[in-house]
Amino acid sequence: MTKKLMRGSHVLGEAAVLAGCRYYFGYPITPQNEVPEYMSRRLLEVGGTFIQAESELASINMVIGAAMAGGRVMTSSSSPGISLKQEGISYLAGQELPAVIANMIRGGPGLGNIAPSQSDYFQATRGGGHGDYRCIVLAPASIQELADMTLQAFDLADKYRNPVMILGDGMMGQMMEPVTFPEPVDPAKLPEKDWVLDGAKDRPQRIILSMLLDPKILEAHNYKLVRKYDAVRENETAWEMTDCDDARLVVAAYGTAARIAGGAIRRVRQRGLKVGLFRPKTLWPFPAKPLEELSHRVRHILTFELCAGQMVEDVQLAVKGQAEVKLYGRPGGVIPTPEDVAHQISHYYYGAHLDEEGPGGGA
Amino acid sequence: MKQVFARPKSLKPAATHYCPGCGHSIIHRLVAEVIDELGIQERTIGVPPAGCAVLAYNYFDVDMGEAPHGRAVAVATGIKRVLPDRVVFTYQGDGDIAAIGTAESIHAANRGEKITAIFVNNAVYGMTGGQMAPTTVPGLVTTTTPGGRQVNRDGAPLDLTQMLAVAKGAVYLERVAVSDPKHIRQAKKAIKKAFQVQLDGLGFALVEVLSACPTNWKMDSITAWQWVKDSMTKDFPLGVIKDETGYDAGPETEAGDDR
Numbered sequence: 001m002t003k004k005l006m007r008g009s010h011v012l013g014e015a016a017v018l019a020g021c022r023y024y025f026g027y028p029i030t031p032q033n034e035v036p037e038y039m040s041r042r043l044l045e046v047g048g049t050f051i052q053a054e055s056e057l058a059s060i061n062m063v064i065g066a067a068m069a070g071g072r073v074m075t076s077s078s079s080p081g082i083s084l085k086q087e088g089i090s091y092l093a094g095q096e097l098p099a100v101i102a103n104m105i106r107g108g109p110g111l112g113n114i115a116p117s118q119s120d121y122f123q124a125t126r127g128g129g130h131g132d133y134r135c136i137v138l139a140p141a142s143i144q145e146l147a148d149m150t151l152q153a154f155d156l157a158d159k160y161r162n163p164v165m166i167l168g169d170g171m172m173g174q175m176m177e178p179v180t181f182p183e184p185v186d187p188a189k190l191p192e193k194d195w196v197l198d199g200a201k202d203r204p205q206r207i208i209l210s211m212l213l214d215p216k217i218l219e220a221h222n223y224k225l226v227r228k229y230d231a232v233r234e235n236e237t238a239w240e241m242t243d244c245d246d247a248r249l250v251v252a253a254y255g256t257a258a259r260i261a262g263g264a265i266r267r268v269r270q271r272g273l274k275v276g277l278f279r280p281k282t283l284w285p286f287p288a289k290p291l292e293e294l295s296h297r298v299r300h301i302l303t304f305e306l307c308a309g310q311m312v313e314d315v316q317l318a319v320k321g322q323a324e325v326k327l328y329g330r331p332g333g334v335i336p337t338p339e340d341v342a343h344q345i346s347h348y349y350y351g352a353h354l355d356e357e358g359p360g361g362g363a
Numbered sequence: 364m365k366q367v368f369a370r371p372k373s374l375k376p377a378a379t380h381y382c383p384g385c386g387h388s389i390i391h392r393l394v395a396e397v398i399d400e401l402g403i404q405e406r407t408i409g410v411p412p413a414g415c416a417v418l419a420y421n422y423f424d425v426d427m428g429e430a431p432h433g434r435a436v437a438v439a440t441g442i443k444r445v446l447p448d449r450v451v452f453t454y455q456g457d458g459d460i461a462a463i464g465t466a467e468s469i470h471a472a473n474r475g476e477k478i479t480a481i482f483v484n485n486a487v488y489g490m491t492g493g494q495m496a497p498t499t500v501p502g503l504v505t506t507t508t509p510g511g512r513q514v515n516r517d518g519a520p521l522d523l524t525q526m527l528a529v530a531k532g533a534v535y536l537e538r539v540a541v542s543d544p545k546h547i548r549q550a551k552k553a554i555k556k557a558f559q560v561q562l563d564g565l566g567f568a569l570v571e572v573l574s575a576c577p578t579n580w581k582m583d584s585i586t587a588w589q590w591v592k593d594s595m596t597k598d599f600p601l602g603v604i605k606d607e608t609g610y611d612a613g614p615e616t617e618a619g620d621d622r
Binding site: 051054057058063066067068069070087088197200201209210 | 404405406407408410417420423424425426427428429430431434437438439440441442443444445446449466467469470474
């Protein structure tokens, strides 16, 4: 396949179509309007369905219906719109329906602004809506990875019958980078789903529901979900470590923040600082185990997030007090430069005497 | 011996949880009879609401997918767009379709979604214990309208079906009641026609069924059903609200049979 230069929002849409997604239901909100715009044209070409719904509520409920009927289905939005979709996402989880939801996060709370942000981490990784559930949350850090993860998202959603969220931001949506797409998936050739609502012909009635009034039955359903989440944690946790072998300090960052941190680490490495990058690719499940193992030899972790500090709590939980965890968080849609982050790293590095001799520096 | 009466195939042999005097069982039966008569049981998918009829999947013997409160027509839209050759119906109460789900209802109708909505109007929130509904008529006492609904305090009842008439994609809207055998037959005709509209791909069809809730109205059944006829129909007059099917001129007037 040839390389194409494409904008993130279009890559998200194109990768979804290549994954066999034929149904998209959305509602305009900046900074992700290019996704519904792209899908409105592209789904027409492949005989799919695009509906610009009357609200985010309607669109997520159309997603529920399409998922019940067995279609590969997606919606996308940005923070305030994702808040509105949360009721439906909770139903998707409770009813065990596969769907892909992209959140191009903007600054909040409230209407906030339209600048890139990572302030919806808690909402994405803790379920977001009501009830005991999890979404699988993927955090691409490049346009190629956005394409790859979008394809993967549909497979994961089907495999686990669970909503999968792609967490990006306005920068990821607007950024243009070269991308290579795989061969398209033919939706007709996807494995048959033996649970969909398509009419009870030559089989008993099927019911898809999440209301289980008997506490014992609901408890059993919840435990079934827990077992599923355990399997996801076991099989699907993904992360990337760069320059961690000799590191005395590791920056933990994901998505756009990880891109900026990468630039910062290149700068401080040129100045002789031994700094690495730990980048979760799945935010839920969070790669706690590899981070804990890393914390046995790297005693200083700087969490860098485009928010006032959310992932930092997962980092702290993962390292179980074995490493010092500090935060450099920039909320409000402010995008620090690699130089800003390099400054923070240097400040921490020298302040903790990590430049001095000895294992793990001045730990 | 000739069998003259039987349970419809599309209705499971289950005792319902509905209160004595409630209209849901009658309306369920009418929908099931229509599904049987049209021979569409094997390709029908129902979307029950949140409300008293949330357990409808225990009674209808067709595929059923539960919708969040008020979102049934949006869920039905998603199903129908994936499976356009299936028959998709929603079964919703007044709070579901005319309060929390107003936006979804209007826009599904306006898009002309090829689905059939059965809207049961009993003027009260039944399942939650008798609070005011958008369709509660003035004077009716509910648990949230002390002394009865007052228009200047609580607002006037909302005629959703009339509102839907301005939606271009709504081709058939009728209000019926299941208050006595004559009206029940009328209601069945309307329900059958609303399914036929979908089978013919004409657009959005909705039948509003006036029903009684003796429990929450705090009336005995006989008084309650008389009240449907005498009082409810003043605010919600029965009859065809919109009909752009063109059936009367064509051969499909079978839907008008008095079976």
